[in-house]
Amino acid sequence: MKPKKFLSGLPKIFRRRGNPFLRKTELSGISLKHNFFISGITMSESLQSRPFFIIGAQRSGTTLLRLMLNAHSQVAIPEEGGFWKPLLRQFKKAPRKAIAGRELEGYLRYLRDDPQFKLWLMDSTDLFEAIQNDAPLTLTDLMERTYRYYASSNGKMIWGDKSPSFFRMIPTLSTLFPHAFFIHIIRDGRDLFLSWRKMERNKRNVSLVALEWLFKVKKARNDLKRIGQERYMEIRYEDLVSMPDPILKNVCTLVGIEYEPGMLSYWKTSDQFIGAHHSDLIFKPVSTTSVAKWKRGMTQAELDKFEWVAGGLLKDCGYELSGSSQGGIGRIATGISELAYGLPLRGAEVFLTVANQHLSSRYGFQLYSPPVGSEAKGRATRT
Template identity: 35%
Template sequence: MQSDRPIFVIGCPRSGTTMLQLMLHSHPRIAVPPETRFVVPGYYRRFSFGDLREERNRRRVGRWIVSDKDTKFKELKLDGDRLIDDIVAGPPTLGSAMGITFRSYAEQYGKSRWGDKRPSYYHHVDLLTRLFPDAQFVHLIRDGRDCVASLKEMPWYTKDVFHAAVNWSEAIDYGRRHAKKLPADSYYELRYEDLTAYPETELSKLCDFLGEDYDPAMTEPYHVARVAIPQHKVWHSNTHGDVTTARAGSWKARLEPWEISVCETVLADRLVANGYELSGAPKASKTHVQACEKAASKRRWARRRKEIRDRLNRFREPSPVAARLTSRQLGELAKV
């Protein structure tokens, strides 16, 4: 039986996750839409929807996905009224409602399997596995110095270099935890540099992990960039061309000497562990190191408080959240 497990692409922002999204979307069986904004917010809003075993509450979920200005639903180009009806007719769980949305997106391309891409998902894997217990996660890792260099140039990134460096270190650390915690068939890592240098080899190995046959179209993702990348996202313009190694190592020209020192001082162990050579830059100043530590501490405690609240809230959920759509999900349900 061919797999119908959901696929989530994760990684530090500016790691090449959009390119990987397009590569997967180029597969004849897999559809991965532009970034959506309803999975994580919808999970945290689950109490406002009420018990989804009631039809009117499933309709409420559907209306929120379709109508809320922050969900990015319009970029899926789906019939909203039809989707709401499908959600109402579907299994009474939040994961099912969201899964039906992604499944509908895949169906409009004649595909039977869906995925989703959002870099920040790397710290929401526990949440995602609650919604989609059989999900597979693909973590794309890129040289942290290149990620920092790219992040600081983005019009939407309002933080400083210290926060950018911490963002990459977080993604790596979360990846280590996921690798230890998740089953081998649920979590996979690959490097951006390897993917761009040897796309056929790396995509073949990725397809083996996903339980799919490799398709050569995956190495030419620019063919689908026009339909899978919103035009206003000009920072993804590189995805409209050939897969190239030209951007690997570009941090050498894009970062100031002091910024290189910050990255190589704060990220040294993680860089080396992932196969990236250090340039030998002098150590960062104590002030800069402390700025990174302060950013890391602030992010860590904010996330920790949110995780604690969520674990307490799980005891009073109005209805089950796990999706009941795929063969594995239904198989697990039958065992209960």
């Protein structure tokens, strides 16, 4: 399609400013230097082509970090993008496959109707029209243009993503976005258990939660090591809330932006980016209130089971153990029985979620309607 004809169909604001966020992504020709610096490209180019992904087990502080970065004058991170997962799975082995015609129309319909995408609170009409006019596209094009459009609609230049479940998608995302950065945030799994237990009834199996936390952290770590040390950083939630200034400066260095002190005032604008169903701590200045809550919130029996499953990783991440003898054979046996009961149920839950997303993205119908937003998180209070 000719540029003039394409531009004539866009709102005047985009024609006047030559909006770059509706154009196909060109990531070739970018060279990297160590220590997170970019050579051979201008700052404006780097701002448009260096996205980042915040990953970590749910309730690890990913939302807090997202809000801190959103308070930066040039960074825009929407609500979670879990709806991309069926596409990421489908194009895992063919990341450069062209998408056009009915296939593209189906995916755009899927995005438009997805409840999670609606939480981005942006009018995607012009974006999707431009994408259809510019077909064929790759999945990289489709994702990047969607994120860039979100950033542009918020007056920002740099886009990021905060989808904790993308810990499974690091190799695919790394291939689709070969110059993207990853920020892995880790929180003490025992505090994470307390937070999950408040939020979801099926997260009360302490041995299963310990195993899930262990799997998610190790999976992310192993995959991140494979993509290269210069492309990711690991931070602990406890460090972020106890010394946010130096941690945020390191994050900004990784992403390639100037640190802004106003990022610590994120809580003043939290209501612009998230709903009231989140922890009320998100709407207050950063504090260490939620650090080491396990010391007063978990029984010794629960601690014994959690540390039996994930004690080694807790120590590896720098967390102290409870100091007990881990309960002996009796509590270990209880932990084994919890895993024997909980693992099949958790496996079935994951299978249904994957199948539901696949059917929705490919065929336009669902086995069930998953809870989103306040329906999914409304029971969470202070975490």
